[in-house]
Amino acid sequence: MSERYDIAIVGSGPAGITAAINAKIRNKKIILFGYENLSNKLYLAPRIDNYVGFHGIRGKELAEKFKAHLDEMDIEITYERPDNIYAMGDYYAIMINGKLYEATALILATGIQFGKPFRGEAEFLGRGVGYCATCDAPLYKGKTVTIIGYNKESIEEANYVSELAEKVYFVPMMKEEYSLNHNIEVIQDKPVEIVGSTKVEKLVLKNSEIQSDGIFILRDSVPPDQLVPGLLVEDAHIKVNRDMETNLEGCYAAGDVTGKPYQYLKAMGEGQVAALNAVAYLERRKLNSDGVSNPTEGK
Amino acid sequence: MVMEVNQGNFNEVIKDTVPVLVDFWAPWCGPCKMLGPVLEEVAVELEGKMKVTKLNVDENQEISMEYGVSSIPTVLVFKEGALVDRFVGFMPKAAIIQKLEKHI
Numbered sequence A: 001m002s003e004r005y006d007i008a009i010v011g012s013g014p015a016g017i018t019a020a021i022n023a024k025i026r027n028k029k030i031i032l033f034g035y036e037n038l039s040n041k042l043y044l045a046p047r048i049d050n051y052v053g054f055h056g057i058r059g060k061e062l063a064e065k066f067k068a069h070l071d072e073m074d075i076e077i078t079y080e081r082p083d084n085i086y087a088m089g090d091y092y093a094i095m096i097n098g099k100l101y102e103a104t105a106l107i108l109a110t111g112i113q114f115g116k117p118f119r120g121e122a123e124f125l126g127r128g129v130g131y132c133a134t135c136d137a138p139l140y141k142g143k144t145v146t147i148i149g150y151n152k153e154s155i156e157e158a159n160y161v162s163e164l165a166e167k168v169y170f171v172p173m174m175k176e177e178y179s180l181n182h183n184i185e186v187i188q189d190k191p192v193e194i195v196g197s198t199k200v201e202k203l204v205l206k207n208s209e210i211q212s213d214g215i216f217i218l219r220d221s222v223p224p225d226q227l228v229p230g231l232l233v234e235d236a237h238i239k240v241n242r243d244m245e246t247n248l249e250g251c252y253a254a255g256d257v258t259g260k261p262y263q264y265l266k267a268m269g270e271g272q273v274a275a276l277n278a279v280a281y282l283e284r285r286k287l288n289s290d291g292v293s294n295p296t297e298g299k
Numbered sequence B: 001m002v003m004e005v006n007q008g009n010f011n012e013v014i015k016d017t018v019p020v021l022v023d024f025w026a027p028w029c030g031p032c033k034m035l036g037p038v039l040e041e042v043a044v045e046l047e048g049k050m051k052v053t054k055l056n057v058d059e060n061q062e063i064s065m066e067y068g069v070s071s072i073p074t075v076l077v078f079k080e081g082a083l084v085d086r087f088v089g090f091m092p093k094a095a096i097i098q099k100l101e102k103h104i
């Protein structure tokens, strides 16, 4: 049903766009997910002195040059944000709000995530702690749910959950205005720890505690191993080898997401290596499938 | 082949002499839809060594409650009726097989 891309690239920072440019030169069918300004980190850099050939350039200026380069090569950015990517075996299934994209190879160039998980978060993941309230809401019919919300989407999710759960608490972690259903109780406090025995029992905040059967944490960016289940992550970075291969076949990673140093040229070099190896992977697979199909043709 | 289990046959099925995997799923759950075909492949690969089954949580809420399934997909592994392992969320085939190997 959905067309299959050769390579999906997630992230439009220096690593992702370099990967896209190199894959495109090799004539691969690509899809690049990201943002209009490419990368906040690039856009906001006041002055860059270590980008060879552009001493003293501003991040914004460099971003504009990058965009011109993409335009020149007819590379479009898809302004969407993959929620989950599943390794299906011979392809990757990329889910965005229930919509599905398919790609044979995958390059992760999502940059680094700030913010540490709460105490108890990892321990109770799947035993009351979750990252997608709408996904699991029906399991909380008649129960108490707490939502820690970092963005606009978390408001929508809270409102939806409040139609099913008996009681919903909302802990806002953002500054913007929001409007919640009247039956949601807002708690203005700072989450500290998630506590329970075999499953979640309560959320401990700086000045209070909430008894709760479920706690959903809705952040802007999910850790890479949440984005791609089964991906091997070490010290919060995706584990790669010199070829930028991850532990999942056909999945590559590049840029800050693979580890320090966090620098433009390192990110771009890795993006290039990742793209070239993804191309080699596609060619290997093609050879293999030809090799298998030839004998059965009986010639 | 992935067998459908429910309130009626659950307790019988998990007592099998080979280890039994139960996939807790629901029709409204996206990741469950992706895990389904992967488990079909697992079932083929582990034919004779492990029984692969699935349970619809919407239709079998008591069992889901009993095992504290609060997020789906959740996969439970039973050995002669005793729960020996559980994992939550989608996982690629190789990772699932690796996790199951110690039980077979």
Ligand SMILES: Cc1cc2nc3c(=O)[nH]c(=O)nc-3n(C[C@H](O)[C@H](O)[C@H](O)COP(=O)(O)OP(=O)(O)OC[C@H]3O[C@@H](n4cnc5c(N)ncnc54)[C@H](O)[C@@H]3O)c2cc1C
Residues within 6 Å of the ligand: A010, A011, A012, A013, A014, A015, A016, A033, A034, A035, A038, A039, A040, A041, A042, A044, A045, A046, A047, A048, A049, A050, A051, A080, A081, A082, A083, A109, A110, A111, A112, A221, A227, A254, A255, A256, A257, A261, A262, A263, A264, A265, A267
């Ligand atoms: C203020 C500042 C100044 C800096 N100055 C320098 C400097 O002078 N020299 C230097 O070498 N380095 C500098 N850096 C570091 C540099 O910005 C990073 O090393 C570089 O941006 C890393 O590139 P990247 O492509 O790996 O990740 P990023 O630039 O972080 O790009 C990743 C992109 O992917 C997006 N993304 C994440 N998840 C998803 C998803 N699920 N779907 C779609 N998109 C997603 C992100 O929003 C982001 O746009 C500076 C950083 C900052 C913050």
